[in-house]
Amino acid sequence: MNAEILLPEVIQDVAAPARPAQAPIDQVVAAIRQDSRIEAGKYLDEVVVPHGGE
């Protein structure tokens, strides 16, 4: 493999990208708790993969 060709793709800025503005974790958890109660059985029925995959 020609290393020169790889350089532009390989050497990247490894600095972590900026995080989006933070919302309190408790707020997100409360929203997920609320959502998980809504039509949970129906949701499970919608995510069925007969015979599975490879």
Place this chain on the structure above:
Amino acid sequence: LSAARPPLLDRLAGLETEYAIRFRPRQGASRPSNFFLYRRLVAALSKRVLTAEAHGPKQGVFVANGGAVWFEMVRYTGGSGLIEGSTPECRGPRQLLAYQRAQDRLVADAAAQADVPGRLALIKNDRDSQNNIYGAQENYEANVATGWWLLCWRIGLVLLVPLLVTSWLALAALVVLMLLYLLAAGVAYLVLLPWLKPRRRRAVRGALFGGPTDDDEQGVLPEWLDGLLAWLTPVLFWPTAGGLFLLVWGCGFRQARRGLLPHLVSRSILGGSGSLDEQGRFHLADKAGAVNCVVGFSGIFARRPIYGFGHFLNLLLFRTFLRPRDYARMFRPRQRLQLCLGDSNLAEEAEYLRIGTTMLVLDAIEAGCLPGVPRLWRPVQALRAIAADPTLTTQVRAMGGRRFTAIELQRFYHQACRDYVERLARESPDDPRQAEARDVLDRWGRALDDLRQDRQQLVGRVDWVTKEFLLDQAGNGESHESRKKIDLCYHELTAEGYFDRLRAAGQVTSILSTEELDRAMRTPPAGTPATMRGHILREFSAGDGRLVVDWNWVVIGRGKARRVFDLTRAAGRPKADPPRAD
């Protein structure tokens, strides 16, 4: 170190991901088939990026970045079918992570924009609510064998030819039988037609020939015939599959399989995506509990292996039949090693570690720098035991009686890879891959420290820890159905998906920049077969000429103007002039 050691983190690698389809029809609308949804998803995808139909019997399209999107199904009937994405061939874990995330974004956006009578979403996980298994596979270029073992491998390939011919003859007999059946069924239908009431005709047609066919519906078989074929096909392929199994088991990837196995068995503590079983118990990994053998072929026998060799069987049985020169590819010393036990990750760091640690371990193995790897007693049981224990205290037994926890096994590999990278750094301090290797090692070490000391530090970085946190905080005291919804909806690739909600709230650690992700959606990686594939696709897909795209080659034009490009050779000659439409 030997002069012939492989370059650090430079092997070709690619990921395959099966996405479950979740569809909720609009009020009054019926649910279309999964194939219909796939077709509409691809139509939406083609509005965003250039695509070209893939060569071969499997429905799929290649996209401009060199990757592909497929319709994957195990059976023709029963509502089977998933969306499958294949990343382009990449080099290095960060690049592969970028293309995996680009693929996730492209298919998720296409699902949201698809013209369908309802709401279509994709779930990137490995186990549905009824315990059907699907999900992720990893592919790494590796030495299939060296020295005498390579000679044995090649002799074995030649000895397989009579078995292969036997399977082809059996397949031809099956095709003839199918044609005879269709002929007889057609005659029977025409004879019965005058006595059939119009509303009965459709039912009889369905029983004899399967479902209707139009642009958006895939022709399907009658259910009884589908079941018969599912039973008969493995029987017909058994001679070749059995011979190939013995060859792979005896000669294929011996060094890599043995050196990697304890790493893979314990890797779920970093890359597992977490799962709730029917009894409500939490497991580190979705797929590990279903693994039933070390070496196998999906669909023929030993269906849930750690190391999968179905691609060799596919190459021998079908690709060689359609294009005999593809048989020669199996004689090359570098081949595709496929791992079937990994989970689909949402957390970038988990995916980066799953790929990066495996690449580093393979590098160390092929350089001969991984001495003293423990040999596990009953590795499949060890894999399941580790994945079923979120306390991480389970010990698995190695030959000789010594016992290891998953963290201890990972520590062994981490230390061995660190020693290997440091040794390389002394010899080749200017190697551009050093920075990436050190990044993998640092994150690997930190993750192992956090698992032992303060697991909460890994929320947003490791999937199973994040999901366990959500189940504890949001699912505590809730019904099993609600907790299972948390388990599945964590993986939904929409703004309503629970991992995406955490991401939107800034509770997730990212590795990739927006620029890397955007670039990976549009352009192929450099220096791999995908480079030329993506280039040709961009140049020719919008034209009127014939364009046939495959993983290994591309055909442009017909007759005397026909040009064939071998992508695997092009990848080794990156300075070759790429073809142009003008």
